[in-house]
Amino acid sequence: MAQKPVIGIRGVNGFIGKHLWQYFEGNGYKVITIPEKIAKTTIG
16 A cells, blocks of 8 residues: 655645645645745745
8 A cells, every 4th residue: 555645735724724724634645834935935
């Protein structure tokens, strides 16, 4: 069984972020929060 990728969600505060989090975790993904500063440098 292949390992699911880790997903970083930027700005998980709030309604949409919580639903995204639950959706991905429910599908077996590992979800991490990325602070805004780091997200801008790593994601672009």
